[in-house]
Amino acid sequence: MKNTLTIILLLLAAQVSKAQSPESRLKEMGIVLPAVGNPVANYVKFVRSGNLVFLSGHGPEDKTKGGYITGKLGKDLSIEDGYAAAKLTGISLLATLQAAVGDLGKVKRIVKVLGMVNGTESFTDQPKVINGFSDLMVAVFGDAGKHARSAVGMASLPFNMAVEIEMVVEVEN
Numbered sequence: 001m002k003n004t005l006t007i008i009l010l011l012l013a014a015q016v017s018k019a020q021s022p023e024s025r026l027k028e029m030g031i032v033l034p035a036v037g038n039p040v041a042n043y044v045k046f047v048r049s050g051n052l053v054f055l056s057g058h059g060p061e062d063k064t065k066g067g068y069i070t071g072k073l074g075k076d077l078s079i080e081d082g083y084a085a086a087k088l089t090g091i092s093l094l095a096t097l098q099a100a101v102g103d104l105g106k107v108k109r110i111v112k113v114l115g116m117v118n119g120t121e122s123f124t125d126q127p128k129v130i131n132g133f134s135d136l137m138v139a140v141f142g143d144a145g146k147h148a149r150s151a152v153g154m155a156s157l158p159f160n161m162a163v164e165i166e167m168v169v170e171v172e173n
Contacts (some may be wrong), residue, residue, distance in 0.1 A: 022104035022140045026094070033095040035061050040158075046100045052111070053100050053169045056094045059161035060085035061130065070160040074123030077162055082117060082125075085162040086132030093133075093167060094140065101171050110137050110147040112168040118157040126151040132164050 026033065037054070039045055045116030047054045060069040069085040071077045077085070098104050117123070130151040137145035146169070157164050 001012055006076070008115065018098060022094075022107065025140050029037045033091065033093055034061075036095050036099045037061075040099065045096045048171075050102060050171065051108070051170055053097065053171055055100075055167050055169065057114075057116070057164040057166040058089050059157070059159065060088040061092055062088060067160045068159050071162055072118050072120050072123070072129060072160075073125070073129060073162065074120035078127050079128050082129035082162055083132035086130050087127065087136050088132075089163055090133040090136040095101075097169060104141050105142060106171045107141055109144045109169040110141060110167060111170050113137075113147050113149040114165045114166050115149065115151040116154045116157060118150065118160065118162055118164075119153045121155075126153050126155055129163060130165070130170055133138060133163075 008110065036045065043056055045056050053090075060134050061067070062069055069077075069081070069088065071081075073079070073082045097107070101107070111132075113133065115133060116128065117126040119126065129151065134145075134147070134149060137147065141147070154164075
């Protein structure tokens, strides 16, 4: 199922025209960006410095269920579950990015991504999990969604979240 979803998202990305806005691509995929909540501690959700926007770590918040997708990959969750959690985290990051810049059409490039996976000691498929995020960025932004990335395993994450992802984005003035 994950491979089929990956192929579909990559095909959508290949069909993206330059004239189509990221917001219209999200709409075509049936994705509605959620409201941006407040940080859970003493930090901000994003910082803009020049043409770069640094987004704090976000988790897979499922607002319909009122919490995060939780658990360890390799024990409680499958790779497919992790992929879906990473995609959901990407949707949350896009909502924060839109709040930061006003229009996702201002994005020049997704520059760098750090994907952290809450996994067992023997879980080694972190890249397959974080592909849920990366595939979404390419589907939304086309080539500008391709990014440098690290996908690493963690012994634990806040609130037992399945994944946490942060990113750096270049935007127009």
